[in-house]
Amino acid sequence: MERSLLKPVVAGMVTAVVGFASSFTVVLAGLRAVGADSRQAASGLLALCVAVGVTTIVLSVRHRLPVTAAWSTPGAALLLSTGPVDGGYAAAIGAFLVCGLAIMATGMFPALGRLVARIPQPVAAAMLAGILLKLCLAPVAAVSQVPLMAIPVIVIWALLHRFARMWAVPGALAAAVVAIVVTAPSLTFDALPVVAPAVPAFTGSAMIGIALPLFLVTMASQNVPGMAVLSGYGYRPPFGEILLTTGAGTAAGAFLGGHAINLAAISAALAAGPDAHEDPARRWIASLTSGISMIVLGLAAGLATALVLLAPPVLIEAVAGLALLGALAASIAAAFRAGAERGGVDTAGVATAGVEKARVERAGVERSGVESAAFTFVVTASGVSFFGVGSAFWGLLAGGAFHLLMNYKDSFRSTRVTESA
Template identity: 75%
Template sequence: MEHSWVKPVVAGMVTALVGFASSFTVVLAGLRAVGADSRQAASGLLALCVAVGLTTILMSVRHRLPITAAWSTPGAALLLSTGPVEGGYAAAVGAFLVCGLAIMATGLFPALGRLIAAIPQPIASAMLAGILLKLCLAPVLAVRDVPLMALPAIVVWALLYRFARTWAVPGALAAAVAAIALTAPTLTFDAAPVVVVTAPVFDLSAMIGIALPLFLVTMASQNVPGMAVLAGYGYRPRLGGILLTTGAGSVAGAFLGGHAVNLAAISAALAAGPDASPDPARRWIASVTSGVSMVVLGLCSGLAMALVLLAPPVLIEGVAGLALFGALAASIGAAFRPGGAGGLESAAVTFVVTASGVSFFGIGSAFWGLIAGGLIHLLLRPQTPSLRSTRETESA
C-alpha cells in the first residue's frame, strides 16, 4: 500500500517545478529591464526562490495548512513594462524594499487593506491587463523574428494547454530549450548560484513608478486570489499573519534583487487540492515539500540566467508571454465586465494609458493609468441621492 506521505510529497515537488519553470523567464526579463546585469538578475532569482521556499515552510509548519508562497509574476511583468528608472537598478532595489515594507504594514494595519480594496475592481484589473499586454505580444514578435525557434514552443504550449494545462508553459520552455540547444552558438558560462548584494537607493520616481504599482498588483492579483483559493478548499488562515511573513521575505530578498514575495494563487491549488492528498489535514506536507524544492531550484538560478543569455531575447520574452496569457484573459474579463456607470470607460482609460508605456517625470505608465482611470471613474460615477436632491433644490 502506498505510504500516506508519498502523494503530498510528489504534489509539492510538482508545485515547485511548475511554479519555477512557468515564470522564471518573466522574473529574469523584468530584472534586466530595470537595469540589473546578468549576475544581479541571477542573484534576484536565487533570492526569490529562497525567500519563497522559507516563507512557505514557515507558514505551512506553523499553521499545519497548505499555504504556498510565490514570487509576484505580475510584478515581474510590471518591471518589464516599466523599464529603466532614474537612479538605475539600485533605485529599483529601493522600490522592492519599500514594497515589502508596505506588505508588512498592511498585515499590521488592516485599514490599509481596506483602502486597497476601495480601488474599483475594473480599474485594478485594467491596470494589470495593461501591464501584461506588452509581454503577451512577445510570442507574436518571436514568430516574426525567430520562427524556427518560436513556433515549436507555441505549438507545444497550445497542445498542452488543451490537454494538460498545468504543464503548458513548462512544455513550451522545454521546446524552446531544445531549439536553443540546436541553434545557439556554444558559449562558456558559470552556472553556479550567484549572490550579489545591492545597496538600495530611495528615489521618488522609483517609489511612485515601481513600489506603488508593484504593491498594488501583488496585493490585488496574488494575495487576494490566493486567499480565495485557500478558502475554496476550506482553509482560512489569517491574512494579517501571511502578509507579515511574505512581506518580511520580500524585505530580506530585496537586498539581493528579489522584487516581491506573496501568497501563491494558481499554483496554490496544486498543493491545497485533493490531488495533493485525499486527507485535507495532510496537505500541508505538500506545501512544505514545495518550499524545500523551491530552495533547491534556486541553486539553478545561474543555469537559468545562462540559458537566457544563450537565447534571443525575443524568444525568452515570448515564452514569458505564454506564461501570462491566462492572467491577461482573466484581468481583461474582470476589467470590462459590465457594471456601474463609468466602469467600462474608466477601465478602458486605465488599460490604454498603462499599455501605452509612456513615462512622465520618470514615473512609469502603470501609475498614470491608475490615476487617469480613477479620475474618469470619479467624473462619471452616479451622483448620490443627497447631492442630486440638493442641486435640484438649488436650481428650483
C-alpha cells in the same frame, strides 16, 4: 516512504517545478529591464526562490495548513513594462524594499488593506491587463523575427494546453531550451549560487513608478486571489500574518535583487486541493515539500540565467507571454465584466418612475466603470512615461480620476450614509 506521504510529497515537488518553470523567464526579463546585469538577475532569482521556500516552510509548519508562497509574476511583468527608472538598478532595489515594507504594514494595520480594497476592481484589473498586453504580444513578434525557434514553442504550448494544461508552459520552456542549446555556440554558467548584494537607493520616480504599482498588483492579483483559493478548499489561514511574513521575505530578498513574494494563487491549488491528499489535514506536507523544492531549484538560477542570455530576447519574452496569456484574459474579463453582467434591462413589470430612475442610474454607474477600466487599460498599455514614471502609475491615476469624476455624487452620498449610520 509511507504511501500516504508519497502523494503530498510528489504534489509539492510538482507545485515547485511548475511555479518555477512557468515564469522564471518573466522574472529574469523584468530584472534585466530595470537595469540588473546577468549576475544581479541570477542573484535576484535565487533570492526569490529562497524567500518563497523559507516563507512557505514557516507558514506550513506553523499552521499545519497548505500555505504556499510564490514570487509576484504580474510584478515581474510590471518591471518589464516599466523599464529603467531614475537612479538605475539601485533605485529599483529601493522600490522592492519599500514594497515589502508596505505589504508588512498592510498586515499590521487592516485599515490599509481596506484602503487598497477601495480601488475600483475594474480599474485595478485594467491596469494589470495593460501591463501584460505588450508581453503577451511577444509570441506574435517572435514568429515574425525567429520563426524556426518560435513556432515549435507555440505549437507545443498549444497542444499541451489542450491535453495537459498544467504542463503547457513548462513544455514550451523545454522546447525553447532545446532550440537555444541547438543554436548556441557554447554554454557557460556559474555552477555555484550567485549572490550579488546591492545597496538600495530611493528616488521619487522609482517609488511612484515601481513600488506603488508593484504593491498594488501583488495585493490585488496575488494575495487576495490566493486567500480565495485557500478559502475555497476550506482553509482559513491568518491573512495578517501571511502578509507580515511575505512582506518580510520581500524586504529581505530585495537586498539581493528579489522584487516581491506573495501568497500563491494558481499554483496554490496544486498543494491545497484533493490531488495533494485525500485528507485535508495532511495537505500541508505538499506545501512544505514545495518550499524545500523551491530552494533547491534556486540553486539552478545561474544556469537559468545563462540560457536566457543565449536566447534571442524576443524568444524569452514569447515564453513569458505564453505563461501570462491566462492572466491577461482574466484581467480583461474582470475589467469589463461589470457592465455586461449587471447592465441588463429590468423586465419585472414594475413601471414606476422610482424603479426606472434607479435602473438608469445603476446602468450609468456600470457604464462609467467600464469606461474607467478602458481609460486605465489604454493609458497603461501605451507605455508612456512622464517625469521618469512608467505608464502603470499613470494608467491607475487616470482611470481612478475618471472613475471619481463620473461617480463623485454617489461616493459622497455613500460617505454620508455611512457617517449617519
